[in-house]
Amino acid sequence: xxxxxxxxxxxxxxxxxxxxxxxxxxxxxxxxxxxxxxxxxxxxxxxxxxxxxxxxxxxxxxxxxxxxxxxxxxxxxxxxxxxxxxxxxxxxxxxxxxxxxxxxxxxxxxxxxxxxxxxxxxxxxxxxxxxxxxxxxxxxxxxxxxxxxxxxxxxxxxxxxxxxxxxxxxxxxxxxxxxxxxxxxxxxxxxxxxxxxxxxxxxxxxxxxxxxxxxxxxxxxxxxxxxxxxxxxxxxxxxxxxxxxxxxxxxxxxxxxxxxxxxxxxxxxxxxxxxxxxxxxxxxxxxxxxxxxxxxxxxxxxxxxxxxxxxxxxxxxxxxxxxxxxxxxxxxxxxxxxxxxxxxxxxxxxxxxxxxxxxxxxxxxxxxxxxxxxxxxxxxxxxxxxxxxxxxxxxxxxxxx
Amino acid sequence: xxxxxxxxxxxxxxxxxxxxxxxxxxxxxxxxxxxxxxxxxxxxxxxxxxxxxxxxxxxxxxxxxxxxxxxxxxxxxxxxxxxxxxxxxxxxxxxxxxxxxxxxxxxxxxxxxxxxxxxxxxxxxxxxxxxxxxxxxxxxxxxxxxxxxxxxxxxxxxxxxxxxxxxxxxxxxxxxxxxxxxxxxxxxxxxxxxxxxxxxxxxxxxxxxxxxxxxxxxxxxxxxxxxxxxxxxxxxxxxxxxxxxxxxxxxxxxxxxxxxxxxxxxxxxxxxxxxxxxxxxxxxxxxxxxxxxxxxxxxxxxxxxxxxxxxxxxxxxxxxxxxxxxxxxxxxxxxxxxxxxxxxxxxxxxxxxxxxxxxx
Numbered sequence: 001x002x003x004x005x006x007x008x009x010x011x012x013x014x015x016x017x018x019x020x021x022x023x024x025x026x027x028x029x030x031x032x033x034x035x036x037x038x039x040x041x042x043x044x045x046x047x048x049x050x051x052x053x054x055x056x057x058x059x060x061x062x063x064x065x066x067x068x069x070x071x072x073x074x075x076x077x078x079x080x081x082x083x084x085x086x087x088x089x090x091x092x093x094x095x096x097x098x099x100x101x102x103x104x105x106x107x108x109x110x111x112x113x114x115x116x117x118x119x120x121x122x123x124x125x126x127x128x129x130x131x132x133x134x135x136x137x138x139x140x141x142x143x144x145x146x147x148x149x150x151x152x153x154x155x156x157x158x159x160x161x162x163x164x165x166x167x168x169x170x171x172x173x174x175x176x177x178x179x180x181x182x183x184x185x186x187x188x189x190x191x192x193x194x195x196x197x198x199x200x201x202x203x204x205x206x207x208x209x210x211x212x213x214x215x216x217x218x219x220x221x222x223x224x225x226x227x228x229x230x231x232x233x234x235x236x237x238x239x240x241x242x243x244x245x246x247x248x249x250x251x252x253x254x255x256x257x258x259x260x261x262x263x264x265x266x267x268x269x270x271x272x273x274x275x276x277x278x279x280x281x282x283x284x285x286x287x288x289x290x291x292x293x294x295x296x297x298x299x300x301x302x303x304x305x306x307x308x309x310x311x312x313x314x315x316x317x318x319x320x321x322x323x324x325x326x327x328x329x330x331x332x333x334x335x336x337x338x339x340x341x342x343x344x345x346x347x348x349x350x351x352x353x354x355x356x357x358x359x360x361x362x363x364x365x366x367x368x369x370x371x372x373x374x375x376x377x378x379x380x381x382x383x384x385x386x387x388x389x390x391x392x393x394x395x396x397x398x399x400x401x
Numbered sequence: 402x403x404x405x406x407x408x409x410x411x412x413x414x415x416x417x418x419x420x421x422x423x424x425x426x427x428x429x430x431x432x433x434x435x436x437x438x439x440x441x442x443x444x445x446x447x448x449x450x451x452x453x454x455x456x457x458x459x460x461x462x463x464x465x466x467x468x469x470x471x472x473x474x475x476x477x478x479x480x481x482x483x484x485x486x487x488x489x490x491x492x493x494x495x496x497x498x499x500x501x502x503x504x505x506x507x508x509x510x511x512x513x514x515x516x517x518x519x520x521x522x523x524x525x526x527x528x529x530x531x532x533x534x535x536x537x538x539x540x541x542x543x544x545x546x547x548x549x550x551x552x553x554x555x556x557x558x559x560x561x562x563x564x565x566x567x568x569x570x571x572x573x574x575x576x577x578x579x580x581x582x583x584x585x586x587x588x589x590x591x592x593x594x595x596x597x598x599x600x601x602x603x604x605x606x607x608x609x610x611x612x613x614x615x616x617x618x619x620x621x622x623x624x625x626x627x628x629x630x631x632x633x634x635x636x637x638x639x640x641x642x643x644x645x646x647x648x649x650x651x652x653x654x655x656x657x658x659x660x661x662x663x664x665x666x667x668x669x670x671x672x673x674x675x676x677x678x679x680x681x682x683x684x685x686x687x688x689x690x691x692x693x694x695x696x697x698x699x700x701x702x703x704x705x706x707x708x709x710x711x712x713x714x715x716x717x718x719x720x721x722x723x724x725x726x727x728x729x730x731x732x733x734x735x736x737x738x739x740x741x742x743x744x745x746x747x748x749x750x751x752x753x754x755x756x757x758x759x760x761x
Contacts, residue, residue: 052538118466151414314583314677
């Protein structure tokens with residue numbers, strides 16, 4: 001390929017417009033990297049033919065790790081030799097995606113030297129994605145990443161790189177230290193992260209409040225969502241200021257409360273906290289006046305996933321409230337039991353949410369030693385086909401568990 | 402595999418975040434009191450100590466060259482003592498305790514071609530997958546559609562004139578690496594034809610029990626084809642999920658003539674007001690029409706405008722539709738309700754209308 005623009009007439013059209021252009025980014029990388037140049041060429045071909053030109057998979061990695069690198073090969077290697085191999089590295093990002101420029105510049109230098117110079121900041125799971133390099137470069141890249149204290153993330157049937165919201169670093173709503181928890185769980189489970197040994201992937205996401213900015217309820221097998229148990233904190237003067245500034249507290253706050261536990265008489269806001277569902281709406285609407293209570297912790301939910309294989313799931317409540325303090329032993333004990341039963345009984349490519357659907361939540365709770373609680377269901381069962389386990393014998397003995 | 406290097410360290414995990422935090426964050430960690438949106442894309446967080454932290458959020462295309470990251474670094478060095486972060490939706494955020502830095506920083510970001518916004522009642526960046534840039538199973542491209550759609554919706558990123566938040570996500574196949582299934586608007590790449598089976602290679606490249614087990618509708622079973630051990634497919638049971646292709650390269654789903662895009666609406670992950678919920682099918686099929694996917698772009702824009710015009714304050718897309726009812730939504734959106742809109746997988750019955758709560 002030459003610098004001649006006419007070689008990518010379709011992609012060139014995506015350089016126009018106000019939104020940042022990925023085509024410009026690839027072209028910027030292509031000034032230095034033949035890989036990025038051929039990426040552009042192959043992508044133009046896909047745009048013309050409306051089909052992907054990547055081959056299916058390919059197992060590559062670094063010594064001692066089973067995950068962290070996605071193998072990728074072009075199906076047009078003669079035409080685009082620069083992307084004949086085009087493997088991706090997933091690099092475990094720091095909690096909350098905070099960086100200092102010196103660290104980022106070092107990553108850029110490594111990637112410019114050994115790869116395509118194209119990245120994603122970040123991938124969907126949260127990792128730094130270094131997009132496209134050759135097999136021979138993998139060990140040297142990993143060696144250089146080690147020197148600057150960056151390790152690989154997860155891929156395949158392992159624990160995937162955990163991620164978290166910004167939490168207490170910047171957010172007044174964070175009901176626990178999400179970044180600390182994310183770092184702690186990530187380092188605790190390094191073996192599970194780097195060596196795939198589960199039936200399928202397992203994701204953790206840590207959100208500081210029910211606004212759930214990292215979408216943990218939809219995207220994590222284990223969702224840790226911050227919550228509080230006591231009354232919403234209220235600054236009555238600040239409430240008045242919101243009213244004075246034109247906020248219709250009756251219509252836009254109290255009436256939007258899903259529990260209808262708020263009353264606004266034009267002067268005073270009353271909250272019947274025993275019925276509060278902790279949805280966050282009133283707090284979102286009046287951040288200067290209202291904030292989560294002081295008795296803070298998290299709800300642990302389990303099982304969400306995208307459609308593959310048996311359909312998409314949202315996580316459901318496993319532990320309604322737990323205090324989030326290091327070393328988080330109560331949660332880790334339960335995780336150990338979940339991984340035991342799921343690794344033992346789960347089918348190949350069966351996420352934990354699907355596993356629970358198959359064996360039943362009641363049986364799953366028995367297996368991990370948790371008592372059923374009404375918070376775990378939207379409502380009790382409607383169908384009368386109950387697997388009763390307790391009954392009386394003629395001799396008066398009670399049977400069952 | 403290349404030779405392992407000496408003095409190898411493994412399993413040391415990510416760098417500790419603390420070394421990357423600005424001093425004002427370290428000092429006020431866990432002691433923030435409230436925040437305000439000062440203008441589109443700019444927030445101030447105020448701590449109990451009285452300290453303020455200013456955040457300027459800019460769009461990034463998710464796909465970044467190392468030189469662009471270095472340009473971000475230059476700005477962070479110039480205005481933020483070297484501190485920056487990224488968000489869960491691929492935005493870049495510059496953090497400073499100096500209010501006077503906001504204006505020049507925004508000006509420099511605009512010069513760089515990165516719009517500032519995405520906070521409050523606005524559209525934030527589109528979460529998306531790799532598409533044709535890196536994925537073998539992509540039914541459409543990701544970055545191209547995102548670019549074309551956001552070019553159209555840029556005003557709603559840069560301003561705050563929507564009734565509530567709007568979250569758009571794109572996944573280029575049903576694997577949904579981007580987990581788009583709980584978005585206000587989800588753009589989803591779809592296949593519409595069954596896999597083409599390469600009987601010659603199948604046994605060499607795939608475990609037959611794995612392939613048969615991968616099918617959610619049991620449409621695949623072991624078979625001997627032309628003397629070779631392979632699988633056969635009951636085509637009328639295939640719903641084009643591409644799960645078999647995920648485990649077996651000899652079951653190709655990609656089909657340029659028939660692959661395309663579907664549009665889903667009304668999902669959310671936040672617990673605010675209503676509970677988190679899945680997105681529902683609005684448009685079953687739109688064609689792949691690179692480089693700018695005009696049909697997809699127009700459909701998304703129309704949906705955003707319809708919601709913006711009709712929703713009440715704070716009402717997310719799904720909350721608005723829930724209030725007016727789905728028949729009204731289809732009528733107002735001018736979308737024909739078709740057989741594809743009716744679920745026929747597990748628990749489909751739960752999605753049927755089981756009352757006379759109807760509007761006419």
